[in-house]
Each structure stands twice: as C-alpha cells, then as structure tokens.
Amino acid sequence: MAKLVVFGIPLIAALALCLVASRRRWAPSLLVALGVAVALRVAVVGISMAFHVAPYDFGVDFPVAADNVLNLRDPILNAREGGWHFLPMMAYVLAGQQWGTHVTGIDWAIIGRVVPIAADLVLTVLVGRLAPERGALRRFQWACNPLAIMVCALHGQLEPIALAFGVGALVVARTDRPRRAFVAGLLLGLSIAANSWPVLLAPGILLALPGLRRRVVAMLTTGVTLVLILLTEPLVTPDGRGFAGQMHEIVAALAHTKPVVGEWGWTALAAGGDQVVDPTLGRIGTLVLAAGVIAAMWWWRRADPVIFTAAVLLAFLICTHRLGTQYLLWPLPYLLARPMRGTWPAFVVATVWTAMGYLWLGGSGSYDTWIVRHEVWALSSVAVIVFLIYALPWARRRSTDVPVPGEPLRPDRDLVTDGGAARSG
Numbered sequence: 024m025a026k027l028v029v030f031g032i033p034l035i036a037a038l039a040l041c042l043v044a045s046r047r048r049w050a051p052s053l054l055v056a057l058g059v060a061v062a063l064r065v066a067v068v069g070i071s072m073a074f075h076v077a078p079y080d081f082g083v084d085f086p087v088a089a090d091n092v093l094n095l096r097d098p099i100l101n102a103r104e105g106g107w108h109f110l111p112m113m114a115y116v117l118a119g120q121q122w123g124t125h126v127t128g129i130d131w132a133i134i135g136r137v138v139p140i141a142a143d144l145v146l147t148v149l150v151g152r153l154a155p156e157r158g159a160l161r162r163f164q165w166a167c168n169p170l171a172i173m174v175c176a177l178h179g180q181l182e183p184i185a186l187a188f189g190v191g192a193l194v195v196a197r198t199d200r201p202r203r204a205f206v207a208g209l210l211l212g213l214s215i216a217a218n219s220w221p222v223l224l225a226p227g228i229l230l231a232l233p234g235l236r237r238r239v240v241a242m243l244t245t246g247v248t249l250v251l252i253l254l255t256e257p258l259v260t261p262d263g264r265g266f267a268g269q270m271h272e273i274v275a276a277l278a279h280t281k282p283v284v285g286e287w288g289w290t291a292l293a294a295g296g297d298q299v300v301d302p303t304l305g306r307i308g309t310l311v312l313a314a315g316v317i318a319a320m321w322w323w324r325r326a327d328p329v330i331f332t333a334a335v336l337l338a339f340l341i342c343t344h345r346l347g348t349q350y351l352l353w354p355l356p357y358l359l360a361r362p363m364r365g366t367w368p369a370f371v372v373a374t375v376w377t378a379m380g381y382l383w384l385g386g387s388g389s390y391d392t393w394i395v396r397h398e399v400w401a402l403s404s405v406a407v408i409v410f411l412i413y414a415l416p417w418a419r420r421r422s423t424d425v426p427v428p429g430e431p432l433r434p435d436r437d438l439v440t441d442g443g444a445a446r447s448g
Contacts, residue, residue: 026074030177030382033066034169038374041167042367050159053148060147060166064140067176072132078385080106081179086131088114089121097260097269099276108277110249111256112216113181139175142183146171146356149190153329153360161360168359170352170374173381180349181218188214189224190356193328196231196241204232208241212248220353223339226320227332284308286397287346287404296398308344315342327422333357334416341411346404348380358414369407369414376400376407 040059043049051059071077084106088098091107091114098107098114107114120134127134151162165171175183192210195203207228214221225245229238257269264272282305285294289311290304319338323331336354340346351373358366384400387393 026076026386027382029070029074030067030378033063033070034172034374034378037063037167037169037172038371041164041169042371044160044163044167045362045367048157048160049163050157051163052159053151053162056147056151056159056163056166057144059163060144061140063167063172064143064176067172068133068136068140071177072130076177076381076385077132078178078381081135085117085135085179086121089117092118092260093121095260097256097262097273099256099273100262100269105281105283108280109181109219110216110252110277111259112213112252113184113218115259116184136176136179139179139181139183142187143171143175145187146183146190149187149194150356150360152194153190153356155361164359165356168355170355170370170377173377174349174352177381178349182349182352185214185218185221186352186356188217189221192224192228193231193332196228197328204237204240205244207232208244209248211241212245212252215245216249216252220350223316223335223353224332226335227328230331231328280305282306282308282345284344286401287343288341288408290344291401291404294401296401297394298397298401304344312339312342312344315339323416323420325421326416326419327361329357329361330416330419330422333361337411337415341408348377351377351407361416363414363416363419365410365414369410372407372410376403379403 084102087102088107091098091101092111098111116138117135120138121131123129123134124131147162147165150165151158154161171183174180188210192207192214195210196207200206211221211225211228214224225242228241232238232241253273254270256273257266262269282300282302283298284290284301284304285297285299290301290308293304294301315338316335319334320331323334326334333354336357340350340354343350355370358370379400384393384396387396
C-alpha cells in the first residue's frame, strides 16, 4: 500500500496537470515543459529504485542482451525464448549503457532508464511539432503524460525510442524540406529497428509524402536501413555458425512469436483471465488483428496522416490478442497532438489500467496473489477497449473534416491538407 501511495503522488499530479492544462489552455515555454518532464521522470526513477520496482524484461532480459553484445554473443540466439526478439540496434544501445555501469559504478536501475527518458523528452518536442495548433499546450501535456512517465521511467521500455523515431519521421514527411523522403525513410527504419511494431507507422508516413517518387524513396531507404542493421549482427556478435548459418537462425527467431494470450480483450475472456500459451487462439487472433488493421486503413484512407496513424494504432490495440501495458503508449502522441471527443476518457482509463499492471499486479508478492489479481486485471481490459473504440476518430475520415461539436479544437483552425503544408487561419 505504501508503494501505491508514494508512486501515486507524482503520477496523479502529472495526470491533474495534463487535464487542467487542457481546460486552461496553458502554453508554457519549451524550457518549462522539459523541466517539468525531467522532474516527474526523475521522481519516478527514484521511487522505483527505493521500492526495487523493475519489470522482468528491464531487470533481466535487457541486461542479458547487453551482456551478450559486450561478450560478442548474439543477443537473439543467446536469450531465453522471447527474451530478445528485436533487430540488434537497441541491443547495441543497451550494451553501451551496461558498459557505462561498469565504468561509472552507477546502478543499472538508473543508467538503464536514461535512453528511454531522453527519447521521451524528444517526444515532448515532437508532439508539439505534430499538433496543428496549440503546440506549446500539447508538448506540455506530453511532459505531464503519466502513462509515458511509467513506460520510460518505471519500466525503462523501448517504446519511447521507437516512437521518437516514428513521430519524427511523420513530422519530417509533413515539411517542405529537401530530401524529406530520405530522412523520413531513415527515421522510420530506425524506429522499426528499435521495436518492430512501428511498421504500422509506414502507411501514415507514406500518406504524408506527396508523389510516388518520394514514397518509393522513403520505402527504399527504410528497407536498406533495416537490412544494414540486421547484417551487423553476425559481424558484431559472431557465434561460430558462420555468417550465412547465423543469419538463417536470426531470421527464423525473429519470425517466431510464442502464442501467449489471455491478458487482453477477447482472449482474456476466452482464457478466463489466465495467461496461457494457446496456438489456436494465437492463429485466430492473428487473423482478427490483420482484418481489424486492414479495415481501419481502408476506412480512414483519406484522413489526415496523423488521424490515419492514430486510427490504425487504436485498431491494433482494440483487435490484438496479446498486449503489453507499454503498447497503450503507441497512439498517444498522435491523439494528444490532435485530441478528439473520446481522447481524454480513453487516456485516463488507459493510464489507470497501466498503473494497475505496473504497481498493483506487479506488487502482488506471492504467486497465488498474482494469479488472482491477474484475472481481475486481464478481464478489466475489456472496459479499456470500450473506451479505445470511443476514441477512434469516427468524424475525421477525410483530411478536410472538421471536429464535431464538443471536440476541443476550433473548426476554423483545424484544417490540414494531406501534405501538411497548408493550414487554415
């Protein structure tokens, strides 16, 4: 209980600041926004260390991947099943952080969270750039975003890093700068290399780039970036299988996903709230997920790229058969940059559910207590999905659509063309 109370102080304060800022239309300077962001994240890191809160992947899998790289072992092939299933780029970053712990003596609990927090500070700036108006307000709201704070400062997850590259790619794609297609493609490639799921961001970035030539350049740049990063793995961490043999096993490991279900949505109902390995539910879930994402891409195909991306990511969360709490961060940069009627209810509910997962479920103590709490937590995800459905941009199917009554942005200031170059007002 003490842990919940102490963690609750900065998180509730952050949520209150975020919501009050929206109502009062606060627009602090970038320096103030970054100062608030740093203070809140440092506070949560300190509390996490005091209560020894470290999710399993941050406390075990990430240091193992780092140690494998430092010892010239392949981070994918020398991890537990599912322990590391990303391209090697972030394993190299983790190795640098781990080396920093050896050199400085600073604990992994601090150094391991530095890069995610730094990426989240970059996101603070980018969310302001992504907003069509009131950019200072939107970046301050991201600075006070409690869900983002938990993901980067408590969990130390890779999501903020992937999002920083991905949101940056869309921001660049919407400018008129030369070589924007190349830079957007490079950033998208780095985003996918950081965490694989940002492949979902590619269609929105392509929509933001006018003309077939620019879109082809962006996709080629993304593909080349990913291939080059993948090819470094057998060179940096050779393990005796030979280049071709190691590459074959790496690709096979990346393509394999263990069908763990029962923590989210309809699979939680099917499994009674238990975390299980079920290939049948996994196969059905993959089909449902693909159908949902494709349907969203079709339904919002004429929307503004920011709205389109938010819709696709929300559709993924609504339809997916497996989920980590950090996934709920994915659509938030786009939703906070362009808030709609359902954004704030969904934001609050997702934040509370995430806090339950990190603090209430994660602090269960005994395994028996964890089982009971996990059932409650997993089954309650259905309520979160209801709010995510409500948050879908139903009234924004075209790039020229204006907000429906009740949405926070003024209709005469919310028109953005597909290219992002022309704005009303």
